[in-house]
Amino acid sequence: MEKDYEELLEQAKIDLPDNKRMLKHLKKKNLDELFQKHHEKVFKKIDCLICANCCTTTGPILLVRDIDRISKSLRMKPAVFEANYLRRDEEGDWVFKTMPCPFLGSDNYCLIYDVRPKACREYPHTDSKNMHKLFDITLTNSTICPAVAMILERIRAENGDKWTKKQIMQNQDR
Ligand code: SF4
Numbered sequence: 508m509e510k511d512y513e514e515l516l517e518q519a520k521i522d523l524p525d526n527k528r529m530l531k532h533l534k535k536k537n538l539d540e541l542f543q544k545h546h547e548k549v550f551k552k553i554d555c556l557i558c559a560n561c562c563t564t565t566g567p568i569l570l571v572r573d574i575d576r577i578s579k580s581l582r583m584k585p586a587v588f589e590a591n592y593l594r595r596d597e598e599g600d601w602v603f604k605t606m607p608c609p610f611l612g613s614d615n616y617c618l619i620y621d622v623r624p625k626a627c628r629e630y631p632h633t634d635s636k637n638m639h640k641l642f643d644i645t646l647t648n649s650t651i652c653p654a655v656a657m658i659l660e661r662i663r664a665e666n667g668d669k670w671t672k673k674q675i676m677q678n679q680d681r
């Protein structure tokens with residue numbers, strides 16, 4: 508991963524309490540539009556092909572229809588695909604046996620891109636509907652995905668960083 512991206516993730520770990528406070532205070536109205544706007548701008552700057560951190564470190568949950576679609580494209584029976592590539596996690600969901608993902612190419616392209624799991628298509632979920640229901644996962648993803656880290660950084664900056672502990676104390680002193 509690029510050094511810039513690593514730095515974004517490091518900073519996001521430090522900023523977790525501020526980001527958590529900010530998300531708690533953001534108004535629900537126009538929240539999806541706010542995230543969507545920054546999602547689009549940030550993904551013009553961040554290049555997934557020089558990152559691939561999600562495919563390297565945190566795998567998707569695979570739904571039955573994902574398994575059916577992928578195994579079909581690999582001309583494999585679903586049971587064989589499961590035996591070769593998948594395991595059940597603690598919650599009983601299907602996940603890849605090994606990470607980095609077995610379908611991550613050496614050039615960071617996804618070898619099953621057209622049929623990839625739904626969770627991969629939707630990651631990192633910052634252009635989802637009902638963002639207010641995704642705050643926990645967004646905070647977690649800010650330490651995995653440099654794009655999410657940057658999106659939260661931008662939303663905080665746009666609001667004058669008023670959720671930092673220091674800023675809150677200064678406001679109380681006024
Ligand atoms: S299936 Fe493709 S997009 Fe999903 S984790 Fe693997 S390499 Fe990444």
Ligand code: SF4
Pocket residue numbers: 553554555556558559560561562630631651652653654655
């Ligand atoms: S979605 Fe995020 S973590 Fe995954 S490759 Fe793109 S920038 Fe990196």
